[in-house]
Amino acid sequence: MQATVKTVTSYLEKLAPLSIAMPGDPVGLQLGSNSAEIKKILVALDPDQAAVNEALSTEAELLITHHPLFYQKFSSVNEDLPVGALVADAIRNRLNIYSAHTNYDIAPEGVTFQLAARLGLPANNAKVLEVTGSEQLLKLVVFVPSGHEDNVRDALAAAGAGQVGDYSHSTFQVSGCGTFMPGAGTNPYIGSRGQLEIVDESRMETILPSAKRSAVINKMLEAHPYEEVAYDLYPLDLEGETIGLGLIINLEEAISLEQLVRLCRERLNTNSLRYWTGSKDRFKKIALCGGSGGSLIDQAVRQGADLFISGDFRYHDLKQAESSNLSLVDAGHDATEWPGIAYLQQYLERNLQGDGYETEVCLQTSGTAKWNS
Ligand SMILES: [Zn+2]
Numbered sequence: 001m002q003a004t005v006k007t008v009t010s011y012l013e014k015l016a017p018l019s020i021a022m023p024g025d026p027v028g029l030q031l032g033s034n035s036a037e038i039k040k041i042l043v044a045l046d047p048d049q050a051a052v053n054e055a056l057s058t059e060a061e062l063l064i065t066h067h068p069l070f071y072q073k074f075s076s077v078n079e080d081l082p083v084g085a086l087v088a089d090a091i092r093n094r095l096n097i098y099s100a101h102t103n104y105d106i107a108p109e110g111v112t113f114q115l116a117a118r119l120g121l122p123a124n125n126a127k128v129l130e131v132t133g134s135e136q137l138l139k140l141v142v143f144v145p146s147g148h149e150d151n152v153r154d155a156l157a158a159a160g161a162g163q164v165g166d167y168s169h170s171t172f173q174v175s176g177c178g179t180f181m182p183g184a185g186t187n188p189y190i191g192s193r194g195q196l197e198i199v200d201e202s203r204m205e206t207i208l209p210s211a212k213r214s215a216v217i218n219k220m221l222e223a224h225p226y227e228e229v230a231y232d233l234y235p236l237d238l239e240g241e242t243i244g245l246g247l248i249i250n251l252e253e254a255i256s257l258e259q260l261v262r263l264c265r266e267r268l269n270t271n272s273l274r275y276w277t278g279s280k281d282r283f284k285k286i287a288l289c290g291g292s293g294g295s296l297i298d299q300a301v302r303q304g305a306d307l308f309i310s311g312d313f314r315y316h317d318l319k320q321a322e323s324s325n326l327s328l329v330d331a332g333h334d335a336t337e338w339p340g341i342a343y344l345q346q347y348l349e350r351n352l353q354g355d356g357y358e359t360e361v362c363l364q365t366s367g368t369a370k371w372n373s
Helices: 005-015 047-057 080-092 102-106 111-119 149-158 210-223 257-267 294-302 315-323 332-354
Strands: 030-031 040-042 062-065 096-101 125-135 137-145 173-181 198-207 233-236 242-256 275-276 281-290 307-311 329-332 360-363
Touching: 005 030, 005 062, 005 210, 005 332, 030 080, 030 315, 040 210, 047 080, 080 281, 080 360, 096 242, 102 111, 102 242, 111 242, 111 257, 111 281, 111 332, 125 294, 137 149, 137 173, 137 210, 149 198, 149 210, 198 210, 210 233, 242 257, 242 294, 257 281, 257 307, 257 329, 275 315, 281 294, 281 332, 294 307, 294 315, 307 332, 332 360
Parallel strands: 040 062, 040 360, 062 096, 281 307, 307 329
Antiparallel strands: 030 096, 125 242, 137 198, 137 233, 173 198, 242 281, 275 329
């Protein structure tokens, strides 16, 4: 079974919903059709000619990138210009192109979370640097036959439901009677075909962030003994965890600049790392932003960060950091985003294969332009 563009992008949009992107950011399908069948996907950072060439030479029909193809305003497809030639090339060869940009920057398990994970920094309870919204919360109600409540509750908790602050496994349950009559083609766990069953069941309720919806439902269905599981999902008018750009991480033990720089050099495949340090030589509160973090220096200072790891810092960013004694590590725009790109490939492969699709998911191997130093 091959996935369509829509199948693939609906997995992506569970991880990084389009609705959380920054206003005006042209995220989503850039070129192509949602109904196109996809045997192979190439995941890359940029929709440049190198990525398009690699997609076409490896017979990938879908190119997924972080940076959008149509980020700049576009008024013609002139094949004498690089971007026009690229667009024409992609259309002629029926290459679909999709971008997950600021929606993936802002997603709770997005670009900066993956950067933290690659560096081994504890991001699970980190706060965001610049709040842009909050997670949509859902209420799940499932009807469970008596004796199976613990299994179902454990499965829900393992997939991320029932987390209220630092409390996990938060559910409410009440006993009652469920009724059903198994039809001709059924293989019922309880009861017989054609006979009305009245069964002791518990109504179990819990809460979950909408981004975890598919993981929670899948785990619940696996743990539930029934062939057909009765459950309801309601949107809630409550504010979930805040989401936004960048993270601020509190370390249990302070770390030296040398250790942080070594960590970045070893794990981020960067050849253009530079840093500036003020009067501090050990750091406990680390701000982090994959890509370009200069616009978040104010927020990093306001939240008491000692040091900020990102890419693309400019001279005036350095002056601003200097005035607040905020140390900076510039590990490169692309190098700080690559952990997120690599995660996209793994995430899609795991989900597509897990649901029985044969669609192959590859990570870009062709080189992109890098600074020399
Ligand atoms: Zn970027």
